[in-house]
Amino acid sequence: MVRGPGMWGDLPRRARWVAAGYVVGFAEGFCSHAYSLWTGGIHAYGRDPVLIQVLFHAMLVFDALAVVLIIRASPAGPPLAAAAMLADASANWWTQAPDMARHPLRYLVPFGLLPITLFGVFVLVTAIPLYQTIAARRPAADQASRQLA
Template sequence: MRGLEGMQGMRWARWLRAVYVIGFLEGTGAHAYFLASGGLHAYAYAPLPVQLLFHALLVIDPLVAVLVLRARPVGPLLGAAVMVADLVGNWWVAWPTVTVHPLAYLRPVGLLPLTLFGALVLLTAARLHRAFEAVHPGGRLRTRTTHRGGGAERWSVRVHGAGRR
């Protein structure tokens, strides 16, 4: 995976990044499946704000995956915000059933893995954000270029979209 090459000793960040990407792409797949099988009314059982959120996640989840894959500092923070919204929406819809049949949700699909993944993202987003900041300070990719002239080397920093400093 690109983006964390300069982070010696941060194997945990690479593994966590992989978990984030897999989790958010799985969410993308789930929302795509529901949209393909149920159309625009796939979430008709949910209140309108939750329906809109679930449809929006079809675009937002892969965006988070790409940002995290590219080690952009905003990725984990956006991922945490997405997971809060996703968990609130799912628990809002499932709460009446959970209170009646709580053991029905202790299975490897649905609310349980979503809640566990959300907890992981919420507990690790700030640390992963800081790790990505070390690679991309200020959210921009920094590279070193060497200028030789007059017998001395001069180092400059090139920032994406900002030219030379």
């Protein structure tokens, strides 16, 4: 059976699990940033520096784009995901570092900085292998779609 471009069927099982983890994580990030915007408006991150506020609002777009690109199995997905997580995790650490230095145990909870950090490490460790897997299958998928046309 020939699968069209963007299908995960011809990806190895490990790559499908990694991609599914990306989709879940970035969808959750999108929902989190959307909720913040919905409940707090444009000043939802008002205590943070302006550039960080802009980044957190831009993450709404980057998270959604990462989900779409990963679902489509686009080679652009993993690099975008890695850049987005690096920016998001760095900004969160930047804004929360002073409080974390004073109260480190407060951050050992299943929301906030801990899952952002863990997901960021997961994305950064798996982005290159996932990119290589998706990119390696791309020429075969393009050739198959040309043969069907």
